[in-house]
Amino acid sequence: xxxxxxxxxxxxxxxxxxxxxxxxxxxxxxxxxxxxxxxxxxxxxxxxxxxxxxxxxxxxxxxxxxxxxxxxxxxxxxxxxxxxxxxxxxxxxxxxxxxxxxxxxxxxxxxxxxxxxxxxxxxxxxxxxxxxxxxxxxxxxxxxxxxxxxxxxxxxxxxxxxxxxxxxxxxxxxxxxxxxxxxxxxxxxxxx
Numbered sequence: 001x002x003x004x005x006x007x008x009x010x011x012x013x014x015x016x017x018x019x020x021x022x023x024x025x026x027x028x029x030x031x032x033x034x035x036x037x038x039x040x041x042x043x044x045x046x047x048x049x050x051x052x053x054x055x056x057x058x059x060x061x062x063x064x065x066x067x068x069x070x071x072x073x074x075x076x077x078x079x080x081x082x083x084x085x086x087x088x089x090x091x092x093x094x095x096x097x098x099x100x101x102x103x104x105x106x107x108x109x110x111x112x113x114x115x116x117x118x119x120x121x122x123x124x125x126x127x128x129x130x131x132x133x134x135x136x137x138x139x140x141x142x143x144x145x146x147x148x149x150x151x152x153x154x155x156x157x158x159x160x161x162x163x164x165x166x167x168x169x170x171x172x173x174x175x176x177x178x179x180x181x182x183x184x185x186x187x188x189x190x191x192x
Contacts, residue, residue, distance in 0.1 A: 065089045070100040070152065073179060075172070078186035084167050087112060091159045094152035100179065104148040104172040104188060113161035117151040120175070148172065164190045 068090055069076045082088055094100050101120060150158050173185035 065091060067091045067093060068102060070094045070102070070174065070184075071096045072098070073182040073184045075102070075174075075184060075186050080172075080186070080188045082164050082188060082190045084164050084190050084192055087161060087163050089113075089159055089161045090148070090150065091157060092150040092152050093157045094154055097154055099151070099153055099176060100174050100184070101152070101176065102148065102150040102172060103175045104170055107148065107168070107170040107188060107190065108165045109148060109162040110165060111160065111162050113159070115159045117158045118153050118156070120151050166190065167192055 064086060066077075066080060066088060068080075070092060090102070092100075092102050099118075099120075148160065148162065150160055152158050167190045170188045170190070171185060172188055173180040
């Protein structure tokens with residue numbers, strides 16, 4: 001009953017099962033890693049306050065949350081203006097077809113939150129990817145407290161929160177080979 005193709009057939013089925021298991025694992029994690037919206041908590045805590053004050057809180061939260069969309073070879077927006085000393089949340093949505101990251105290494109920041117992120121493909125072996133091994137953060141096993149760095153697979157959303165500690169203009173970019181050179185970059189300006 002066995003012929004020369006039988007082992008190849010079983011090996012193909014095993015590989016397919018591993019790939020299906022790894023692929024179906026990403027979607028629930030992505031949803032679980034997103035930070036829950038705090039507006040419901042603010043509204044329930046603010047029942048004694050007027051509606052206008054709740055609206056002001058929501059506006060402040062929206063102003064300090066910046067959604068950055070990554071697609072093939074561009075970020076939207078490509079220019080971002082911040083105020084020194086205020087806390088911001090960057091939400092990176094990868095709407096592209098390939099892995100993208102967001103890197104800014106020069107701006108001095110105080111990190112306050114970083115969602116779980118996949119490893120950068122350049123930093124994981126093929127065996128790690130097949131077995132589904134993941135590191136917790138974009139920059140190795142622990143959060144880099146001074147670098148803005150987010151990694152996202154296609155269709156994934158990740159976020160960080162931080163406080164800029166200096167003023168100036170700083171470049172951000174995608175560090176995947178060839179992406180920055182193809183125009184996937186932008187600037188962050190921090191004002192007093």
